[in-house]
Amino acid sequence: MDQTPARYFDGKSALERPVTIHLDLHALTISGKSISPIRWPLADLRAIDRPIPGMPFRLASKTEPDARLVIANDAFAAELVKLAPQLKGGFTVERLKRSAVFAAIALASVGLLTYLTLVLAPRLIASAMPDSWRNALGIQIESSFTEGMKVCNSPDGRAALDELARRIRENNPDLPAFTLTVYDTPAVNAFALPGGRIAVFSNLIATADTPEEVAGVVAHEIGHVANRHSEAQLVRAVGLQLLLSLASGGSGGNHLGELASVLTILQYSRDAEREADEYAQKTMTSARIDPLGLKHFFEKIQKLDGDSSILGDLGNMLSTHPVTQERIDAIKPLDGPSRPVLTPEDWATLRKICD
Template identity: 30%
Template sequence: MPRAAENQFGAMVESVVVGKRKVCRGAEGQRALEQLEARLAHAAGIEQPVRLEVIDRKTVNALTLPGARMVIMRGLIEQAGNADQLAGVMAHETAHIARRDPLVALFRGAGIGVVSTMLGVNLGFADVSSLAGRLVGLSYSRDMERLADANGVAYLQASGLRSDGLAGFFALTDTRNGSAGPAVEFLSDHPRTVDRQRQSHGSPLGESALTPHEWAAVQAMCGTP
């Protein structure tokens, strides 16, 4: 799909996914996240700026959408133990953007008919809503997830940042939820395997993704839940 068409489709999908939910507009926190994502995107070789939104939703998850778009939910920021854990998740999602995985997963999951619809001249709201629902509900393949883990770690290292954040996030989530506890949505959408746990280990070497002041600004973006 041409980039221009993907960007247009991504904008429509984002409008449906975000919908009437509050978009968190804390300027300082937004700037810190955008600067971090710009470093990751540069390491990933993504040529266009990644559009990043934080929405006020308690779900612990982040989504990538067509057209280099990332949606981070308030619950993920609250669940993360520190800025490096959030950066680990962002690097993983950046890897999906770099490989255009949202489109690939949509094509595989919904069939060639969806491609024809997406390339149509006029997409009605019902069409976009249906496609957005399919996209959000799709899970990436194990190979996609393994690559995103490995590439995310590589992007962090290439940026001079700590690369053990995703592994730390997984460990913290296990501790908080317990083995029999409810899985956060990020883990439901991105199921782990033994291979994936090895891929995401990373290294504690490197600078922190955000300063303490920047991390506090990110945590305050949505205000009091």
């Protein structure tokens, strides 16, 4: 058997042409009425689907990629497959190419997964993290950040600091829980850690001219707490596994020292800073605290840029919360009267909290 009737589609028109195909050792030749004989070399043939006895066998060829040949003759198909074994199915070059495409798609999926882990998951993990983790992480990181620093806790100063925190909470029932600790250190900085732990450096209080400036910075840090920015940044920086180790109070704390810089954990994105600023603006507005305090403080920090004397081991506000003109411009005054954060006496006492 070396020839059989078949149906031929040229791929250009929908027309089905009855043809006769002829098989030799090297090619299939298609001929029929109004068709000049077409030669499909056997090596160029590929099966559209696997040859199944009793089913029409559909073929294509590199010679005419869009054309199809349908053979409804099992014996002929079997003969053809003997001469062109790639039609049997299995690993043909085409299939390999297709699996290469699948491999590429799979690799792209891994890329997507990496993207999700790095970009999306940190926020999800940060907000899903149990409070016990948050607290354990915050305590460990704060102690490793502030090793050797004196905690400023004069009783009157502490009372003034608590009063400042109380003022920020006024008309802000949804504020997250936070604790304030002042450390005696020359860096002009403040930072928020997991578990709502907010550290304020003594030189930040000394640099501020009004309690509104300090309150504005604290409100900004509460914005980082509320948005779980430090937790998300930790997930990005050290990965989930180390976080688990840290949270369980294991040897994770030792790994912190191995990090290039703890500062990287607190270097927030532009978006995170904007979120924290917006949170601060909203919080100050509800509490009737003048947001221009924060604005003035940011302007002051911007001017201090380049003065290396204010750079401590933990950097300054500029390195952990880069202040841009855009951020300064975004801070708007209240649309009505404000109330002072502290009395002049309490402010003077707060400034002496390290004494």
